[in-house]
Amino acid sequence: MTDFYQSQRAMRAMRQAALQRGVIAVLDVGSTKVSCLILKFDGLAYRDEADGVGPLAGQSGFRVIGSATTRSRGIGFGEIYSMQEAERAIRTALQSAQKLANMRVDHVIACFSGGRPRSYGLVGDVRVDEQIVSENDIARVLSACDVPEYGEGREVLHAQPVNFALDHRSGLLDPRGQIGEHLSTDVHMVTVEEKVILDLAYCVKRCDLELAGVASSSYAAGISSLVEDEQELGAACIDIGGGATGVSIFLRKHMIYCDSVRLGGDHVTRDISMGLQVPETTAERIKTRSGGLFATGMDDRDMIEVGGDTGDWERDRRTVSRTELIGIMRPRVEEILEEVRAHLDAAGFDHLPSQQIVLTGGSSQIPGLDGLASRILGQQVRLGRPLRIHRLPQAYSGPSSASLVGLSLFAAHPQDEWWDFESPVERYPTRSLKRAVRWFKENW
Amino acid sequence: MFEIGARKNIPNDPAPSRWSYKLLRLMLSPFLRRLVFYGVPVFLLMVVTAINLYDENRRDQLRAFYDEIYLSVVERPEFMVNLMSITGASDEVMQDIREVVSVDFPISSFSLDLDHMQKEISGLDPVKHAELRISSGGVLEVKVIERIPAYLWRREAGLEVLDETGAYVKNVGSRLDYPRLPLIAGEGADLQILQVEKLLKAAQPLENRLRGLVFVGERRWDVVLDRGQVLMLPEEGAASALERIIVMDDAEELLARNIRVVDFRIRNRPTLHLKEGAMEELKEIKLMQLRPSE
Structure with missing residues (x-):
């Protein structure tokens, strides 16, 4: 505990240094994509109020100067399983972002969804x-x-x-x-899990960068997708990503619950791949182009070319109806939502004054997800997109960048954490000295 | 179909190598960036220039090249000045001006220093004011306003002509060159020229008899009339004193009498100097008046 307290304090100091320098990178290490934004803080001076309760105001003036997304490799369920591959993915994202920003960054704030929070x-x-x-x-x-x-x-x-x-x-x-x-x-x-943070820190270190902070991506997604009154009155943010689904509950502008379901859009893709006997890339394409959750009569006649390159004509010219595709996708999505429901129930989401549910993340773009979610999770369901931040590229305004944008906001307005306060043990000597001085003053 | 153990070649998976990543970061570091994009080119440029200019011949060539370009611009016919026209000056002064502005025409207007020439011409004694400009057609126009002679000033060195401000105009040999100008004398008279003007105005009634004004001891004025009469005026209020004398003259015909000097230096005590023999003459007249008429 003390060890981690120290390392968190070190990261905090690094974050402050980065904010003073004005440039910091935020990195979302996801199972589908690794994306990176480079933020430039300018104009407003960083108020050097080292420790205190309340938001560290005055650092909100930032803009995005570089951005990059790359296919993720070596990462599954939001955890790194192959160091070299993950390092390559992070390096690719950071290099293109730095090139775009035309500026070198030395500090990174990263988020991940895995590690069984x-x-x-x-x-x-x-x-x-x-x-x-x-x-x-x-x-x-x-x-x-x-x-x-x-x-x-x-x-x-x-x-x-x-x-x-x-x-x-x-x-x-x-x-x-x-x-x-x-x-x-x-x-x-x-x-x-400690291993996940250490792996991430190691990968970032291998890219010659310093890890200036880590956050859970469900928390980051909640910051960016929930609007103010939802955060105040109580809401859950469901960040359905590729490998994992993050659940975070906010009340009175604080996160009060954070969890992750190890299911996501990749599982849907894998189901399609298995069900239709196609490679995963094809399955992904079919999912994103024609996926859905509610079948209508029209969908029976909507034939989708599955395709293939085996050379066997019969196999390569296969078609499936959209109803069949929906039949494959829907149980898996239902399973994900059921799992989320179970976690919400366990967290006591029913007792919140408002039970708004916001769906975000890349897989929340499946057509009809809000309808299905309202059957399983409750009536108040909406699809969420991240807030706009200054100079955010259009490509990052979709729900799949919710945690990335949230991380930017987290970098600009860090929530006070335990380690932001001096541990009282450290201060004891100065306090006793103060007492001695006061005693002298009173008695002389 | 992939061979077992063969690396899957994924085309859409560009990842920079560790070294290219490091190099990019190095090149993005601010100091090196500035060095590469500004420092090195500037340094190279300086080295190349220095090597080129090291050779004396090349420097001369460069200088010649520059001169050629300069001359080709400067000596265009549009910029050439062919003649000088002087207006408002008498022949004598014109001669002087041509001497002072010794320019060989045609000359480029770039090599004419009009300010300097203006100063030179204005520095000539008879010239009050000079204006120079180069007008179209390559003519250097000199507009001169001469000083107008107002007084003759007799000094030990000779006779000088002054204008109305007391500025020196020229020397003249004889008074007859300017018979109408009033004559003044005495050192420092040119500095008190305003007083002269006042006195002359006051002396208007005596115009026919006035010979000139003398500045005595650099402090006060004498008015000299014909028949050797002198009116000595005080330092202060000279003009009013003169007016008083004239009033006395009107009343008593003072100046028609046999008087040499009217001394008004002390206002409250005017004194008359009689001419030599005047006293005897007066006595005789008195005696004749006393003698019973026979």
Whole structure:
């Protein structure tokens, strides 16, 4: 834990350095594509308020100066399984983006959907030292949270204080300076498998770059796809990607639950490939061109050329009706959504004041997905696209770039995390010195 | 169909090699970029120039080449000045101007320094103001306003002509060259020329008898009339003193009498100097008046 605390603090320092320099790259390591945006922060000076609750304002003035997407290799379920291949994919994306930006970047913020994220809610409780809540009290209450056993080989990815309560007042965003006795906090912690982060860090390092931050891609997708009132009132963002489907629940502008289902669009493609006996590239093409989820009478007559290059005429001229294709796709999509439903139920999504569900990610573009999702997940379903950010290329405005855009926003407005606060143990010597000085002042 | 163990050749999978990636990043580093795109070309350019200019012959060639281009522009007929026309000057002054502006026509207008020439011409004594311009057709026009002679000033060196501001115009041999000009004398008189003007105005009634004005001791004026009469005026209020004398003359015919000097240097104590023998004459007249008529 302390080890990771240190490395997270190091990453945070690096992120600040990058923001001061003004250029940072965000990298979405997905199972279908690896995409990269290069952001330039300019105009607004970075307010060097090192530690504090509340959004680090003043860094929002950024624009996209370079972008690149490449087919991903060596990555499945949002995890790296072949280091060399993944490194090549990351290198390709970064090189073209740097070429486009005509600028060299040294810091990367990356996100991934794999690693089996698990959410924990922590509660901390502490007595306030001097009536007025100081920064040190916040650090103390954060460190007073009882961390559950999250298992060997797992690491904390996010640990965000989502709520502060002072005596009987709950729902405080920033209790500093307020007067009270009992300070308690709720922290949302996400852990992932350590190996996944280490692999990613290693790949990035092999590309001569520094990893300046990591985020869960379901979190990033939620930031960019949910509009403000949805984030405030409670909503779930379902980021249906290629290899994994991210689920994140937001309430009161904080993520309160994060999970990932290891199913995605690739499985649909594989089903089509197996069902129609075609290569996966053909299956992917058929899926994107003619895929659907609701069959109508018209679809019986809509014949799709399957194609092939075996030389056997009978085999190469096969056609299937669109109904058949839908018959293959629909059970798999239903399975994905059922799985998501199970996770949402487990998270207690029913108890939220508003139960908006936003579908995003590349596979959310399947026609009719919103209709199917509203049957399985609930009535309030909409398809989401990422927010527009300044100078974002048109190609990145679709739902498949939700987590990339979210990561850009995350880079510009980082959520305060646990490690953004000094650990109170470190500060003890200076505090005792202060006490000594005060004692002298009072008694002399 | 792929051979077992053969690498799958995927055409749509371009990935840069590690080295090309590193090279790109190196070239994108700001210092090296600037060095390559600005530093090296500038350096090469400088080296090439230096090597070329190292040779004396080549430098001369370059200079000659430059001169040729310069001359080909400068000596175009549009820029040539062929003659000088002087207006507003007398023959004498014109001669002087031609001497001062010794230019061999035709000449390019680029090599004429009009400001300098204007200063030279204005520096001539008889010239009050000069205007130079090059008009179309290659004519250097010189417009001169001469100083108008206003006073004759007799000095030890000779007779000088001054204009109305007291500026020197020229020397003349004889007074008869300018018979109508008033005569003044005395060192420093040219600096007090405004006073002269006032005095002359005041002395209008005595015009027929006026011979000239003398500046005495560089502080006060004497008015000299014919028959050797002198009116000595004070330093302050000379003109009003002169007017007073004239009034006295009107009333008493002062100046028609046998008087040599009317001394008005001290206002409250005017003094008369009689001419030599005048006193005796007066006595005789008195005696004759006293003698009973016979």
